[in-house]
Amino acid sequence: MSLPQLDPLANSNAEAAVARAHDGGCADRVLIAGGGIGGLSTALALAQRGIASHVLERRPAFHEEGAGIQLGPNGTRILQHLGVADALRARVGEPEALSVRDGASGAKLTRMPLGEWITARHGAPYWVAHRKDLHAVLADAARANPLISLSLGFGASQVASDDQRVCVASDAGEAHFGSALIAADGVWSGLRTKLIDDSKPRFSGKSAVRSVIAREELPADFLRNEVTIWLFPQAHVVHYPVSGGTELAIIVVLDDDRHDTDWSAAVAPDWVAQNMPACAAPLQALIRCAPAWKRWSLQSLPVPGEWTRGRIALLGDAAHPVMPFFAQGAVMALEDAVALADALALRPDNVPQALRSYQRMRRPRVVRVADASRNNGRIYHLGGASAVVRNLVLRYAPPERLMARYDWLYGWKAGDQV
Template identity: 40%
Template sequence: MAKIVIAGGGIGGLATALSISRQGHRVVVLESRDTFTEIGAGIQLGPNAFYALDRLGVGDEVRERAVFIDELRFMDGTTSEQVASMPLTGDYRTRFGNPYAVVHRIDIYEPLLDACRALDTVELRTDAKLTHYSQDASGVTAHLASGEEVRGDALIGADGINSYVRKQMIGDGYPKVSGHTIYRSVIPMEKVPEELRWNTVTLWAGPKWHFVHYPIGSGKYFNLAATRDDAATEAVIGKPVEKDFVLNEFPDLGEIPRQLLELGEDWKSWVLCDRDPVEKWTDGRVVLIGDAAHPMLQYAAQGACQALEDAVWLGDLVGTDPADFEQRFEKFNGERSERTGATQLTAREMGRQLYHPIGAAAKERNAMLSAFTPEELYQKVEWLHGGKAGLPLDGEGR
């Protein structure tokens, strides 16, 4: 039984701790903050996420908290006309084997955290910020900001888009600023007029902006996220903004989306960032996963899904012999990088071509999307949403 150190106690780090501990290893999760918790609001979970969650043993717990969505809607945000719709019941669930759902981030995080706490083989440590690592032929040392050293047979960097493990391993500088600012708010569902409480993920697209909303928290809350292509040049994380400022950023909204946006309270803003795909995320006994390896923009709704796939895939590969970690990490890297890199680039392209075009380009977009049948839309997303495309079910082929 090896000892594996994981830097980062987010969704990806905890999922990886579960996956690896169930292969018989001891795991130490180092969280830089003073508590294990999750910040942020709603996220979308495709069927591929549920395949991974089931493999991790927490699928039922997440389902109990999730809202299963009936439809993805793409609307023209200036005319309020529907452009396209992808039904998510019936044929969709039959095709992909699982539902499409939305959750508050905490509703996926807490089941993972509870499952880790229930295992004697997982140690969860707070106030443990990794600054760098060193390694030799027999293992890896995680050096903490406190001066402490944590020794293990391997190190997994799950420490997010600003990963210190990645900084040392790849050294590709700061994340790439997208030039897009997102404003987020979560309000009680009771404040939403009943006729607007749609069980859908609805996206309103306008010139250089879009607005998304859907229910979360078992339907008790309403998640609002409005994004502006404003040429922002510096990263911003959770900055409070006034309601009037947000409303003024979206002057061309149609009547219905304007009514919904005006419901928002306690708005906070983020400037969206990602990184270019890289081919290599390994350095001997050190490997990256999730946002540390392949951070992506929100537009494909796959950030958490891909981190969960990473966790299961790495757990299947890690094996039992510490002497094999370097080769197994390289195999993991080789098997995952094409898929995650394609997802990163797809998310960027969706933000450019689908969500924010202006004038004639927007009309062309509407014409293209409105021509697709549900079956054709399923074919478009099958490579992402299909569980078998994302991970080896029950260790197949391992």
């Protein structure tokens, strides 16, 4: 067989694998490069529509990495739809409120409703979870589904396609065929930069440093079932209960001149305390009792104009790494997954057109979320007189009205554009 090559991504092993590969009758499957939250949820959404897929994950095993992930109703609605919400329920927290405090004085600025209020408003709950728990339920559901196959230790490195199929090979010389390739290979996506858009993420000058604290280690002030955000000039801290309330995830976002490309760079025990602006005593105590801080450098990348090329499409962080000021990175990947599966189910006879229609559906929404997230970050990190005005607004605006400003975000349903 011969497939016209797209840009080769890597070594001659992979090139040779593409050249000698034959499709073995599997070319109807969708290939998904990347077994993160985006890749696995795409496989599940496709399976629900009767479409088989093969997930190719570079890591040889799924490590239990990461810390907290917030899942607004737009994300939990999708988990319900994918059939994994019941398995996850025992491991999540369902916070009653989102409290905002001034980081330096500790003053309470607002307490916006979540819990039953947001469930009634949007028909799905607001959950907070440990990333490993969300990833594990998606991986278990994928392994149990006969329409999904999963290869670990497969780093997609060479891609070729013709008007019928796409072929992906690894550096080790293994190759697979499919009707489409979904590149869900994360913020540092090699498939994006080589095949679709060569712009690279740039370090934003800020890091998110995270830890998870066992409940029995927590000072009494921090046992409340809520998401709390502490605001400082150029920094903020977020914490919430995870792992069914047995742990608290804490994330500190602050200016940083060190830049790592991995999610889990170790941070010296005193680094956070030394680099934080002066902060209220209870928060200082919490920061001091957090073990094993890990850093991830925040990357910024304008949402690319193109997400597709022929039978190949980007998804999740590979398409649009959004800044975490809205806690929507994983949820955008979940939204992408159902939109992509709907598009492929609607046009199985014309994959390139289905992928373009997925891009048309998703890009305006993701651009809006990315802009809103950046704006939220700017507001969180205000200083001086602007911070005083922000605090007055938060203090005196009705909390329900503050939360209702996000109806466009949390009310999203499959088929909605923005």
